[in-house]
Amino acid sequence: MVNKLYKYKLLILIVIYFHFMKPLIYDFKLIKVFFFGFMVWLNFYTFVKLLYYFKHEYFSFTKAL
Known part of the structure; x- marks a missing residue:
């Protein structure tokens, strides 16, 4: 499942890169906004992935008990 998500994220x-790259070259402020948004999105994605992992681990742990 994580591998599938990774492929979709890459796609x-x-x-996004090809869609926004031409305007970005002309507007440096937009680059900063895009980069900030990308970092936030990346952190959020990692957080969700971790949350999913911990939830899964927690439920398997409670089942073991």
Whole structure:
């Protein structure tokens, strides 16, 4: 499941990159906004992945008890 998500994330990144790259060259402020948004999104994605992992681990642990 994580591998599938990773592939989709890569695909979305490539699409965003090619869609926004031409305007970004002309507007440096937009680059900063885009970069900040990307970092926030990356951190959120990692957080969700970790949350999913811990939830899964927690339930398997309670089942073991």
